[in-house]
Amino acid sequence: MSEFCPKEFDDVQFREVDDMKFLNSLVLRVLVAVGFLFAVQPTIAHHSFAGFSNDEVKEFMGTIKEFQFRNPHVWIQILTTNSEGQEEEWSLEWGSPNQLGRRGIRPATFPPGTEVTVRTRPMINGSPAGAFVGAKFANGTIVGLWED
Amino acid sequence: MMVTLRHTHNFLRSIPTASTLLVGLGLIILLLPKADYAQEGDSLPDWSGVWAMNGGTVFDRATVEGQGGSNTPGVREHPPYNAEYEVKYVRNLQLRDDGLFPDPLSFCGIPSGFPRIMNLPDVYEFAVTPKQVWIMAENGPGILRIYTDGREHPDPEMMWPTHTGDSVGHWEGDTLVFDTVSLHSSEEGRTIIDRTGLYLSDAAHIVTRMRKLDEATIEAQMTIEDNKALRDLWVVTKTYRKLGEGTRVYDYACAGNNRNPVDVENNRTLILGPDGEILNSDIDR
Numbered sequence: 001m002s003e004f005c006p007k008e009f010d011d012v013q014f015r016e017v018d019d020m021k022f023l024n025s026l027v028l029r030v031l032v033a034v035g036f037l038f039a040v041q042p043t044i045a046h047h048s049f050a051g052f053s054n055d056e057v058k059e060f061m062g063t064i065k066e067f068q069f070r071n072p073h074v075w076i077q078i079l080t081t082n083s084e085g086q087e088e089e090w091s092l093e094w095g096s097p098n099q100l101g102r103r104g105i106r107p108a109t110f111p112p113g114t115e116v117t118v119r120t121r122p123m124i125n126g127s128p129a130g131a132f133v134g135a136k137f138a139n140g141t142i143v144g145l146w147e148d
Numbered sequence: 149m150m151v152t153l154r155h156t157h158n159f160l161r162s163i164p165t166a167s168t169l170l171v172g173l174g175l176i177i178l179l180l181p182k183a184d185y186a187q188e189g190d191s192l193p194d195w196s197g198v199w200a201m202n203g204g205t206v207f208d209r210a211t212v213e214g215q216g217g218s219n220t221p222g223v224r225e226h227p228p229y230n231a232e233y234e235v236k237y238v239r240n241l242q243l244r245d246d247g248l249f250p251d252p253l254s255f256c257g258i259p260s261g262f263p264r265i266m267n268l269p270d271v272y273e274f275a276v277t278p279k280q281v282w283i284m285a286e287n288g289p290g291i292l293r294i295y296t297d298g299r300e301h302p303d304p305e306m307m308w309p310t311h312t313g314d315s316v317g318h319w320e321g322d323t324l325v326f327d328t329v330s331l332h333s334s335e336e337g338r339t340i341i342d343r344t345g346l347y348l349s350d351a352a353h354i355v356t357r358m359r360k361l362d363e364a365t366i367e368a369q370m371t372i373e374d375n376k377a378l379r380d381l382w383v384v385t386k387t388y389r390k391l392g393e394g395t396r397v398y399d400y401a402c403a404g405n406n407r408n409p410v411d412v413e414n415n416r417t418l419i420l421g422p423d424g425e426i427l428n429s430d431i432d433r
Contacts, residue, residue, distance in 0.1 A: 051247065051417075051419050051427075051428040066422075068405055070401070070404050070405035071399075071400050071401045071402055071404045071405065072256070072400070072402045072404075072405070072406060072408075073405075073407070073408070075405070075407060075422075077422055089421075089422060091407075091421055091422055091427075093407070093408075093419075096269075096270060096287075096400070097398070098270055098271075098286055098397075098398045098400060099269065099270060101398070102271075102391075102395065102396075123419065123427060123428065125427075125428060125429075127419075127421070127427035127428065128421075128427075129419055129421065129427050
């Protein structure tokens with residue numbers, strides 16, 4: 001089991017996550033490519049992304065609260081601490097689970113309770129939400145687009 | 149003994165003759181001109197598998213202007229619109245740029261309709277049966293039924309506009325040719341062709357020719373006639389690539405977790421937080 005997966009996901013139904021061995025460079029490349037696809041081509045989305053910034057990419061660290069792997073779009077809920085020291089919940093929107101599932105993303109890709117650093121194109125009005133760009137886990141695993 | 153041997157000899161001698169006849173017969177069958185596919189389905193083309201549209205969701209990539217997708221400000225297409233519909237399209241483009249052109253699909257449950265069903269993300273299945281062909285889009289609800297059993301369009305009093313209209317078709321060799329009428333007008337906001345705001349009227353009449361270019365590619369060429377909106381025929385070609393063996397298609401419960409409902413009052417798409425609060429409470433663009 002990948003080390004970032006908490007125990008509750010250590011179940012046979014998530015064996016494919018283990019099998020994928022996220023650190024495998026090929027899978028990483030695929031995931032990066034998927035992220036790139038979604039990051040640069042929001043046209044495949046269910047709706048207009050007009051509320052999200054096209055210019056700014058925000059990076060922050062937080063703890064995964066929930067991965068809503070449901071249609072029409074998946075949402076990654078992240079708990080973080082804002083600049084005023086208060087806990088804040090961010091909602092990061094990505095593609096449809098159907099598309100993502102065919103490209104290697106799984107319901108267990110964002111295990112609740114796991115710390116992660118994320119990048120997002122945030123909402124223009126400053127609300128704690130954005131279009132998902134990429135994520136980097138403590139063990140180096142990258143999901144989506146992540147260019148150093 | 150001699151008789152037996154002679155009979156055996158004659159029998160053996162006849163084998164090459166029979167083989168030659170069979171081979172010859174086989175060659176004749178192979179060289180016969182390919183007949184039109186029978187409606188009975190004994191030789192319908194194999195379009196099985198899971199397919200995905202090539203390119204993004206800009207409908208007419210041959211006339212696209214600007215870089216990006218159908219949501220990207222500045223991107224537009226150039227259908228042969230008459231002056232009236234060009235003005236309408238330009239208005240839609242501006243609304244799109246302002247984030248005030250909600251997609252009817254965001255209501256969840258509204259069919260994509262035709263011809264937009266040929267222009268969707270996610271994947272497709274093309275079910276060829278003896279009397280109907282079904283184009284099934286995963287991004288749904290999206291099914292286009294094409295009757296190939298020889299029927300005509302219904303009488304006018306039996307046709308009322310719908311999202312997918314009425315499609316009847318036939319096979320010309322391995323090409324499916326179908327004719328679609330009785331479509332909703334885009335005028336009432338019920339349907340669009342893509343998110344740039346492409347429009348058609350209720351006079352749209354579309355003839356589609358669909359065929360397999362090779363084992364991994366299906367092409368659909370749509371010739372659109374619309375005497376209210378277009379000054380000329382508008383021909384758009386889409387292609388679809390076959391995905392790997394074993395690819396699964398899933399249901400698409402759009403309303404299952406729709407955090408982007410349409411705010412009808414303000415004509416825009418909302419972004420909801422985890423508890424349902426509206427995050428884009430002001431005009432963001």
